[in-house]
Amino acid sequence: MQGRVLIVAGSDSGGGAGIQADIKTVTALGGFAMTALTAVTAQNTSGVSRIEYMAPDMVAEQMTMVLEDIGADVIKLGMLGNAGIMEAVGQVLAKYPSIPCVIDPVMVATSGAKLMAPDGEVALARLYKRCFMLTPNLPELEVLHGDALSCRDDMLEAARGLARSQGIEWVLAKGGHLTGPHLTDILVHRETTRFYTDERIETLHTHGTGCTLASAIATGLAQGLDAPAAVTRARHYVRQAILQAPSYGKGTARPMNHLPSSERGL
Secondary structure, eight states, X not given: OOXXXXXXXXXXXXXXXXXXXXXXXXXXXXXXXXXXXXEEEEXXXXXXXXXXXXXXXXXXXXXXXXXXXXXXXXXXXXXOOSHHHHHHHHHHHHTOTTSOEEEOOOOBOTTSOBOSOHHHHHHHHTTGGGOSEEOOBHHHHHHHHSSOOOSHHHHHHHHHHHHHHHTOSEEEEBOTTSOSXXXXXXXXXXXXXXXXXXXOOOOSOOBTHHHHXXXXXXXXXXXXXXXXXXXXXXXXXXXXXXXXXXXXOSSSSOBOOSSOOGGGOO
């Protein structure tokens, strides 16, 4: 077991996304997962019926207790929800500036349910100064950029602008929401750009892909991989998790297999 990852995120009762997916991912990749719970959701593969947020000071205390004792090599932020929680998280992060932070700006669930209060979108920007890597999907990148994005070139310019304006070291813009037989993710670092392209997998088993990818990247960083290598391994892991998904659920946001067989190339 190598690499301590502190995950700050919400719970998914269906087990496909959120903190459940994060723990599974970190463990499957050989890391040690720790958690600070921000919210409890009642959801399944058909949607989210209810969300209850934790008190901000409780979120901060969970983080502090872990960091003062076990420590962390990387902190991964997922669903934070509202401004109060974000402010509390930011205060804790300010005390540990040397720990890299991977932020998955969770705003909308795969099912379409909103997972961030309106005041949260503004407060999220204040966490960027603590961010080593940001991993927005296309809808999230549109919110952060402020304009609609319709192609890969739009994504690239938006990711570059976000990195420059917010001082974020790395931005991974995920292209799964674009149409076409292939999907491309774009990793931006200052003036350097890397493109990751794969054939699209036609499946309903994509619930939790964002949570899983960000946690897989965080685990790679915690284990000493550089950012491009961590992204490469994480994308391969997510792809195998989709390809080997179980036939669970009746809805359109179905879970992946977070423990894919090593015989498939992991």
